[in-house]
Structure formats: structure tokens, C-alpha cells
Amino acid sequence: MGRPDPHDGIRWHWATPRAQAILSRRRLPEILVFYRELHHLPQEELGTLLGYSTSYISRVETGSRTITDVVALRQIAERLALPPHVLGVTDDADGDHRAMVQFADSVLRLAEIARQAGKAAAAVDELWPLVARLEARAADGYTETDVLRLLARARVGLGVALGHVLPEERLATAARWTGKGTAITRRLGDRGLHAFALRHHGNELRKARMLGAALDRLTLARDLAGTPTERAEAIILLGRAAGNAGHAALFDSAVTEGRRLLDVASVTPLFSEFTHHEVQLRGLAAVGRIGEAVALLDRAPSPSLRTSAQWQIISAITAGQVLARRGDRSAAREQMTAAVKGAAMHRLPHQLQRVVRASQDLPDVREEAEEALSRLRAEIAA
Template identity: 55%
Template sequence: MRNAAGNGLTGHRPSPRHVQWHWATPQAEIILASGDLAGILRFYRRVHGLNQTELGELLGYDKTYVSALELGKRCLIDVGSRRHVCDQLRLPPHILGVTDVADTDHRAMLQFGESTVRLAEVARQSGHAAEAVSELWPLVARLEARVEEGHTERDVLHLLARARVGLGVALGNVLPEERLSTAAHWTAKSLDLVEYFGDPGMTSYALRMHGNELRKARLRGAAVERLRHAAALAPDDEARAAVLPLLARAAGALGNAELFDRVVRETDALLLTVQHSSLFNPFSLHEIRLRGLIATGRADVATRLLKHSPVPTTAVAPQWRVIELVTVAHVQLLAEDRTGSAESLSVAVREATTQRLPHQLQRIMRTANGRLPDVHEAAVQALDRMRHEMAA
């Protein structure tokens, strides 16, 4: 096979997948932003392993003309020729100064997509995960269709990565346990993209979200691995504070008491220096501590700690209130407080039904099973209704 200069043999050309993502690299972003046709052609040839003759065949030009374009001795003045090059190289026309209806629509889609991802996250955090899913499905489908057509500009791939994460996390709220692997599937698909951006913060974010969905899907060892990686890549204390509560929860679920305790201590220390959020706050961390203590065989410590439950000092996502109610009810049962547990779980059933949280209804069923039959039956009926609605 010829090399990029057309002289001699090299190894295999880059695979289509490897080639595709080169347009997402920082180097490609600089080259595309310059609008320099010569640089774009040279970059395209190098990435695809083409010589000038082969690029000429793709564009319908002879090798001499391609060489002249790459050296800056010739230029494409007319709009038709510039649009032709963009079509053949699968680049948006505005890269070479061409504006048309399709390109305008593309840029409008990106602006709309950015707003959609932000608003979907607000909706999910506000207890409206189903609405977030409805908004993100069509956006992801449209972006993936564009990528399949060969358009892999950096802004498209960046938006697609975030949209896949958002979709996966929202699905993780609205799907029952037996289908939570679907949520993990979508967050995993974001990892296929973020590795090419070379951005530790973005990679940490994607790993954090994927790790949490793996935990919910009961792939606990993999969850801990991803979350530890996310913590290691976190670029600052704020990003690390976003990871640690989820790592603590996964470590507890895995039964790793040593890791759980160590992460909780670090999280407590950051509470003094990092601004609190809907997840990173004393109220949410109290629930994580209770559940982790139970999972690591220290129910007696959890029972004592229950008496010191903090009052929320910041906005807490509605679903976190349901999560906390179920965990508290579990500790109350371990302390033989059936009345208190029944009250906590009854409220949790109503809230989980209102917010459409089937996974939390299943937690309620497990907690109440064999001890609180009335609450168990109420959760079963609510979950059956929800599954029927989802099937319809």
C-alpha cells in the first residue's frame, strides 16, 4: 500500500473508525477553524493514508492540481468548487466559507442541541426524567445519523457524547432494574467518543456517569473501576467532589469497607471547601453513609447514625428524597421500628409513583418484603401500573 506521499510501502491504512475520530482531535479543530484548504487537504490525506493521486480521484482532480492546492499555488475561488470539496470530504460548507441552507440548519441544530442537553439535565434533576428522555431521544438519533453519513466534526461529536450521557442517566431513572443495562449501554457509548478529545474533565464526567449506571445495573466491580478512574482524572476539587459520593456508594455496594471508609473521609473533608450541590451535600451523603454501612455489615453503626440525620441545607433533587426515605426505612426495620419504617416507605411509594421511579419502587418491595405486607403490595401495584404505561 502506498504511504501518504505515494512512495513505497507502509502498514495498513487507518481503520475507518480510527480515521473518523481524527476530526475530533484538537489538531483537527485548529486546522478546520483556519479555513485553510491546503492544510485541510494535507490533514485529510495523512489521516486516511492517501497519496495525492488517490485524493485527486476522490475529488475529481489530477495529482498536479491537488499538489498545487496543497502548496497554495492554486485556490478554489468559486463557491461550487468549494462546496464540492466539502461534500466529498464530509465537512460542513462553512469551513471553506460557503453558507447554504443545509449548513445553516446544521448550525441551528447544534445550538438547539446544546439547549436540549442543558434543559434535559434540569428536567431530570427536577424529578422529570421521562421528559428528559423524550427530549434527548430525537437529538441523539439525529446526531448519530449525521455521524453515520461521515460528518464527524468536533462540535457534533462533543454534543453527541454529552447527549448520550444525558440519555443514559435519564433512562437510569425511569427504567426498572431488569432494564437498567440499557442505561449503562448509552453512557458506555459516550466513552467511545470522549477518549478522542483529550479532555480529562470531560472523560472524568463520562466515566462518573457510566460508573454510576453500572452500579445500578449491579455490575459493581466494573462500577468501582470506572469511578476510581473518574476520580483520578478529575481536574479539580469540584469535579472530584462530584465523583466521590458515587464511588462511596459503589464501594459500599461491592462490600469493600476499607475503600468505602476512605472515600467517605475524603468526601467529608471536601464538604468544608467545595460548594454544595444537589448530590454533594450533607443530606445526600448521610444517605450514602447509611446504605454503605448496612452493605458492609455495620447495621448497628447505621442505626446509631440515623438519630443524627441532617436537615437539607441546599436544593436536593426530588428523587434523592425518595432514595433517602427507602434507606432510612431499611435502617428502621433493622432497629425493629416497624411503624416508622412503614411510614417512611408509604411516603416513598407515593413519591416514587409521582416521579415515575420504578427502580425505587423495586427497592421498596425488597425492603418491605416479608415484614410490611401492605406496603409491599402497594409498591407492587404501583410498579405494575407503571410497567403497563411504559409498554403502552
């Protein structure tokens, strides 16, 4: 499962497969022995931690003494950084834990909906306090699997949302957050969750121009995918990164497989005929195959109801670039102007930066994009 990250702030003792198996049996003697083994504690020191004598701890561990008092069990759970239900206690503290888990899951879902609706800044505002709360709980030693899964998802979600609202020079911050989420999923043994984290981490690495690392993560995400839809989402991002890196063979392979997966994978905000077309168009332009890109441009599909605002803005910029290369300045200006308005409205500074770079021959569009970018920078600074 890999070594723990010393900067993670997480103590992993309750998150290992062995620990989870022990906790699932809810036997206090076994839990105490395991805790002492992990921390190299003699019975005397465990007794001091829990407020019992050495002989009492010995009898509990051998099963000759049983603790049934709810107050005592609650105290043991707190000292060992466990939710009370693990020791068979259902009370207000356990209810708080369950409510926290349900609340965190709801926040994550709502933040994802907000981001897909083009409100990434609102998603960031929702995720910051949730991440802080989960980080604090993990740092305190409460590392049960449900909390760690939530923390991993929250870290990844925060990174992706930041990747929407930060300018290019700060996108490494987004990649660091998705990387922190991936560090957890690598240890949890959940293949699907790890593939999910790798997809997003790889994409944020690509945006931060760490292309070698991006290709590595996205290739692994593709190989870990357990369903056609998971593989399709990895493939679409892998094709995009390969195009950016100028890796023509890998790009062609990803585009070909993506086209095949259109027939078997579910349509998602990330993978659809629309996003596949945009990635192919952008990649062809990136590897210098402008003739193919121009031919493909005329076969652009319409966005579906699940196509996010960001993908439509990205597509408009890519189309504008290809049209400009074709010499159709009027159509290029129309696409780029629409992209500037959309990027400004949804607060997407790095998309405005793309427009600035792509509109060298369209000074009016470039000026409009630079003005919108300056306003966003001022908002971010504030």
C-alpha cells in the first residue's frame, strides 16, 4: 500500500485492513491488544491511558473481566480515538459521528454539482471548512475508514475546484491538493476510489504543466479502471495530456479507444461525444496536424445537457484557435469572444489566459481577455 506520507497529518493505525477486521468484530480485548501492539505499550501504560490498573487491563484482555458500563466504554473509545459504536455504544457522541459523515457526504455532492454548474468558487467555499474539519479529526487519530474516504474525496474535490478558479501560475496548488487525496486512496485498498483520485490528480498535473507526471498518473488510472465508464474518463484525460505533451502515438491511441468507448460507456460531464471531439481537435492542433483539425472542426457535435459550462468554454477556445489557423478570423473572433464572456462569468482565469495566448492576431479579443483577467486577479487577491 506504500509508505505513509509524513506530512499527511494522519495516523493510520485504525485504517489498515487488519485493524478494520478487528474493529468489525467489536471485541474489546482484541482491540486493546492490537492497540498495545501498534504503540509498543505494556499493559501498565495502557492502563494509565485508560484509567485502570495493570491487573484490570490484563483481565479485560484475557476476557475474565467484561466492561459493559456505557460511560466507561465511551471513555475508552475517546482515549483510543474510536467512534463509540465500535464498542457497541450508541449515544449522542456516536450520533454526532454519523451526522458528521452524512453531512460531509452531502457537502461533497453539493460542491460537485456547483462546480459542474460553473460555480467552482462556491464549491471552494463549501469544501475549505469541510477539509479543515476532516483534517483535524484525522490528525486527532480518528482514522476510521469512512472518515478517510471522505477526507480523500474532499481533498480531491477541493483540488479540482481550485483548478478551475486559480490562474495558471498557481495551478500547482490544485495539483498538490489532488495529490494529497491520492495519497490516502493509495492506502485504502479501494481500486475505484484510487482510480478516481488518479484521474483528477493527473489532470491537475497536466494543467500545471507537469506533463510527465500527468501521463504517469492517467495511465495508471486507465489501467485501474473497473468499468467502461471509469476507463473512458481516464482515456479522455490521457488523450488530452498526450496531446499537450506532443506524444502523437499515445494521443492517437487514446482517441481511438475513446471513440470505441462512446458505444459502451455512460455519458458523464467528463466523457461524451462533445468532450471527445474537443480533446481530439485540441490534440490534433497541438501535434501540428492542422489539416485534420480543420476537417474535424466541421463535424463538431452539439453539447448535451450534461456538458458543463467549462467544457463549452474550453471547446470555444480550441475551435477559435483552429479557425484562426485556417485563416477565418471572423469566426475565430466569434468563438474567442464567447469564450471570454463565459470564462469571466464563471471566474475561470486560466481559460482567459488561454485566450490571451491564442488571440495574438485578434488584438481586440486579446485586450478584452486581459481586462477580464485583471478583474479576476483582483478578486482572487482580495
